[in-house]
Amino acid sequence: xxxxxxxxxxxxxxxxxxxxxxxxxxxxxxxxxxxxxxxxxxxxxxxxxxxxxxxxxxxxxxxxxxxxxxxxxxxxxxxxxxxxxxxxxxxxxxxxxxxxxxxxxxxxxxxxxxxxxxxxxxxxxxxxxxxxxxxxxxxxxxxxxxxxxxxxxxxxxxxxxxxxxxxxxxxxxxxxxxxxxxxxxxxxxxxxxxxxxxxxxxxxxxxxxxxxxxxxxxxxxxxxxxxxxxxxxxxxxxxxxxxxxxxxxxxxxxxxxxxxxxxxxxxxxxxxxxxxxxxxxxxxxxxxxxxxxxxxxxxxxxxxxxxxxxxxxxxxxxx
Numbered sequence: 374x375x376x377x378x379x380x381x382x383x384x385x386x387x388x389x390x391x392x393x394x395x396x397x398x399x400x401x402x403x404x405x406x407x408x409x410x411x412x413x414x415x416x417x418x419x420x421x422x423x424x425x426x427x428x429x430x431x432x433x434x435x436x437x438x439x440x441x442x443x444x445x446x447x448x449x450x451x452x453x454x455x456x457x458x459x460x461x462x463x464x465x466x467x468x469x470x471x472x473x474x475x476x477x478x479x480x481x482x483x484x485x486x487x488x489x490x491x492x493x494x495x496x497x498x499x500x501x502x503x504x505x506x507x508x509x510x511x512x513x514x515x516x517x518x519x520x521x522x523x524x525x526x527x528x529x530x531x532x533x534x535x536x537x538x539x540x541x542x543x544x545x546x547x548x549x550x551x552x553x554x555x556x557x558x559x560x561x562x563x564x565x566x567x568x569x570x571x572x573x574x575x576x577x578x579x580x581x582x583x584x585x586x587x588x589x590x591x592x593x594x595x596x597x598x599x600x601x602x603x604x605x606x607x608x609x610x611x612x613x614x615x616x617x618x619x620x621x622x623x624x625x626x627x628x629x630x631x632x633x634x635x636x637x638x639x640x641x642x643x644x645x646x647x648x649x650x651x652x653x654x655x656x657x658x659x660x661x662x663x664x665x666x667x668x669x670x671x672x673x674x675x676x677x678x679x680x681x682x683x684x685x686x687x688x689x690x691x692x
Contacts, residue, residue: 375653376401380491382483383465391472392517392549393481394454400464402493406456408524409498409644409681413448413652414468415490416480449476450649450676452521453494469520469549495652496680499525499619499642507617509535511604513597513630515622516542517549521644521680522621526580536580537604538572541597541626544588545570552584554591559583561607562600566592598629605637617642624689631684641684647675662688 376399384396402412451468472481483489504510510529512522519540529536542548548570555571559581569592570584583600585593593600601618608616618634620627621644634641650658654677663686665671670688673679 374405375492375495376405378402378491379488380466381488382485385483385485388549388551389546392469392547393472393477394467394469394549395480395483396462396465396467397489397491398465399491399493402453402491403456403464403466404458406453406466406494406524407498408501408528409452409521410494410496411450411452411521411652411680412466412468412491412493413495413649414451414480414492415448416476447650448490448492448652449480450495450652452644454520454523455527456524469517469523471517471549492652496676497678499528499644499681501528503617503640504529504534505532507532507534507615509537509608509616511537511539511601511616511618513539513601513618513620513622513626514541515597515620515626516547518620518622518626518644518646519549520621522619525619526575527578530578530580536578537583538575538580539583539585539597539600539604540572541585541622542587544586545590547586548572548584550574559593559600559604561604562593563603564593569593596626596629598626598633601630602633605633605639609637618684620644620684621646627684628689631687631689634684642681643684643687644680645675645682645687646680649676652676664688 378399378401380397380399382395383398386394451470453466454469455467457463457465470477472478514522550572552570553573555569571582575582585595585597618639618641620630627643631641647659650656654674659675660672662670663673
């Protein structure tokens, strides 16, 4: 069931110059959200978005001051990064996002105590029945693509699945999470740097963590997909038992992850990110072409048929 809630911001955290994590009190969403689902958030209050002006000239002046309302009227989709059903944080959720335009800039300007409108949980998440049968899993996240796979990682660890998490970014400043120096190296990597970068939260969950940057000053340099390829060859497809691959991030990265998984005959689930209008399947703005079970090309809506798809469904050369 979809909930509409007015959610106070109870915590705000920034990472680098452009990543923001907000914790919102939204008990209805927190109690229902599953890994891979998302929420729609109104970045600008409706009272702001519906300002009445006395003339066309006044509207033009308003827009010239950078306070245009049209581009901020629609709610924006954000992955449920974390959700708490019990404990001291019960009834809260977190969203993690990168400031890329006027909407996310307006949302990032909010402070603790401000209230935002939230609609959710929305979409179809990961196949949790399949996840329960896994013995090992590899999760590949590109930048803020870590946000929607974090609840999945927590779920897999609750099932005692051995999880390798590979996070890629341009450099250390672009990593959307708390990092720490570490001397733990990955045994499947040919090169062993003296000092690596790791994610404390993921290590505390019992994951094996590999963070790779394109322009970093320490640790693994390169692409997370190269690390995945080394891992799958080293384990001959993911070690013992049933293995799975999961990914979210830039489309080119997800396509490479899907290719590596296919080469090792592993099922791979991908979380697609598309521009959305309504988020509930009515406007068709996020429709994409995929293959159904019979191999036919069909249109599916990312907001309700996804955002999680099997990699074998996705037509990677089309948008």
